[in-house]
Amino acid sequence: MQIKLTFHGQSCFQLDDGTNSLLIDPFFTDNPVAKISASAVECTHIAITHGHFDHFADCEAIAKANNATVFAAYEICEYLGEQGHDICEPGNPGGRIEASFGAISFTQAFHSSSYKGRYMGMPCGLMIEFGGAMLYHAGDTSLFSDMELLGQMYQPDIAMFPIGDRFTMGPEMASAAAEMIGAGTSIPMHYNTWPPIEVDVARFAPRDMDVMVMEPGDSVDLTPEDSAE
Template sequence: MKITFFSHSTYMIEIHGIFLLVDPFFYGNPLFKKDSKLLNRCIKYFKRIDYILLTHAHYDHVCDTELFANKFGSLVISNYEISNFFEKKKLKTYGINYGSFISFPFGRLKYVWATHSSVFDDGTYGGNPGGFLLQTKDKKNIYLSGDTSLTYEMKLIPSFGTLKISILPIGGVYTMGVEEAIIASDFLQCKKVLGVHYDTFEAIKIDKKKAKEKFYEKNKELFLLKIGDTMCI
């Protein structure tokens, strides 16, 4: 399994040749507005996108959904309200909610609690925000928290199996910061964390060196990938 990071909360998960794009945010992303060549390199990376996973309806998580879904014929997976929104735009969707695991060719997926908000740019209600618990056939389980503050609900996640890695926001202000993410990793019983949702905007800029040091002091590892970098799980 591979995870390729594209800034903010956008990343691609490759599982046995199946590609899942999470929360696509490219053309409205201020990091790419500053560097169009970097944007073009990222877009050229995509040869196929089988699924698009959306955690909530905020613009910085859904703005390029139609672009990629139409280009690659991707299946959009999200909560009922977001799925219904994009179904009306003639995209292929699969609406879910907080509930059971659902089986897909890449593994099993469960929509889980997130403490945040969820509304489209035009004011349309985006349903309950969430994250995803992904279980692969080779038992490489990943928790994709989405945008969230620290919540006691995270303590339930390990009851569904040991996590290989958790993907958590660390920028603060709108989501957890570094300190809360460390506590979250305790709740999740997971020592490896891929940090997301930082540095994209002025309000969520962090000191990356200090963030890694804080995780290290707690005997944990924080991965902060550069745009386009890949890690193997």
């Protein structure tokens, strides 16, 4: 099965296998680097790492427009239900939820989570089983030692790490995180969207690992061979 991975800027990615389309941390409307509008997005599922606006602001509109199932912390799902979208799969760190594309496991992340002044539950990372591939989306987080355990348990093929500093890890800490997770390919995210998180992406340089720098709007095809490596 061929899988297309698209980067929409900041921490927003999309996985598509022709039947299922999973959108992660949708952020288009106020995203200065996004190449498409929220109204143009088509998806079957949405996954949210936490409630900050640059990960969640477009979730409600896109979910309603696409009748999409949302995977998120309990409090985020509760909020969406109050807004009239109750097609949600709530979870928390340690939990795994099966889906038509595979499964999502919620992992630990060290950050905060709120939206318009409202507490939105614990921030999470995501281990995503999609069409035979295992992908790790770290969400917004600092470096933490249990990343090594996550790498051993889930053995992801591809991993995405925030590198923009200030609100998350910077490039050097993210490089250490990538080495601990041990994915075959690591992708930087959450950087160069605004001046406070501008960094030189070349500083993200985990040792003896492949780094794939994606520009907003870029897509790559993943194959079963990629997943097995």
